[in-house]
Amino acid sequence: MEQHLDRAAIRAAAARIAGHVRPVSVVPAADGVWYALEHLQHTGSFKARGARNFLAAHADAGTLPETGVAMASGGNAGLACAWAARELGVPATVFVPATAPPVKVEGLRRYGADVRLTGDRYEQALTACREFASDTGALLGHAYDHPLMAAGAGTLLDEIRSALPGLDAVVVAVGGGGLFAGVATAAREYGVRVVAAEPEGCRALHAALEAGRVVDVPVRSVASDSLGAPRVSQDALDAARLGAVDAVLVPDAAITGARRALWEEHRLVVEAGAATALAALRTAPQPLGDRVAVILCGANTDPSDLVP
Incomplete structure (x- = not known):
């Protein structure tokens, strides 16, 4: 089944996932700033949109095998995959690094996934996942580098605009770039x-823009469990080149501060990856417009460190 990421793909995704995902809530946070509460989505992150779109598209095309779906993930994409597979009645096998946060591993098992702890890096889990899919005939999914995943994520932008007419800018955290690619494609x-x-220690998009092509990067950040992709998708790089996009880097201290501020000021519990978007806004040198939405993209975290 051939796919590519464009506005039509996002519209198709919106129709495909309607009634199966939670419409995003958009709430005022400060003068000119609103939060898009996508961390309240099924499975605790935006990934549910792409996973549902990916599996439903294959189900509609008759290409979703009885052996189910296999995916490698740092946690959130796997959770979404397991949830969507359960909804569609097929098995999910999820490969995660042994270093994945326990809260995400436990969640995978609650959704009924066959969890395979493999290596200590995402790349090792991905290699094992590809071998498994080849051996079993399972549908091979990807945590972020797939047009159907990105198109599902891109449905967020229209929902935000419906809730916030006159939207000037949207701030989105970037790991592998699935959410960014979808949102930026819709925003154009x-x-x-x-x-x-991006965190300073997870700069896959920045590195790709500097090199003029997708390249591998080292990963080391407080947000690496969700934003620690070793490379950005080609769709994300293309989106960054084509649209009105500002790519910014934020230090871990700013991410940690933004995450704590969300808790202390609004009682919102999000993971460091989600707080990266707010950290970028808080450190921006100039206003982004009269109506700015910050996407809080995930909440699969241990909140114990937020309470003194």
């Missing part, structure tokens, strides 16, 4: 500016 139609926020 409306002239909405996109701020792509």
Whole structure:
């Protein structure tokens, strides 16, 4: 089944996942700033949108095998895959590094996934996942580098604009770039500016922009469990080149501070990856517009360190 990421793919994804995912809530946070509470999505992250779209598209095309789906993940994509597979009645086998946060591993098992702890890096889990899919005939999914995943994630932008007419800019955290690619592709139609926020220690998009091509990067950040992709997708790099996009880097201290501020000021519990978007806004040198949405993309975290 051939796919590519464009506005039509996002519209198709919106129709495909309607009634199966939670519409995002958008709430005021400060003057000119709103939070898009996607951390309240099924499985605790935006990934549910892409996973549902990916599996439903294959089910509609008759290409979803009885052996189910296999995916490698740092946690959130695997959770979404397991949830969507359960909804569609097929098995899910999820390969995660042994270093994955226990809260995410426990969640995978609650959703009924066959969890395979493999190596200590995402690349090792991905290699094992590909071998498993080849041996068993399971449908091979990807945590972020797939047009159907990105298109599902891109459905967020229209929901945010519906709740917030006149949207000037949206701030989104970037790991492998699935969410960013989808949102930026949708945003181009409306002239909405996109701020792509990466931790200084997880700079796959920055490195790709500097090199002019997708390259591997080392990963080391407080947000690496969700934003620690070793390389960004080609769709993300293309989106960064084509649209009104600002790519920014934020230090771990700013991410930790933003995460704590979300708790202390709003009683919102999010993971460090989600807080990266707010950290970028808080450190921005100039205002981004009169109406700015910050996507809080995930909440699969241990909140114990938020309470003194």
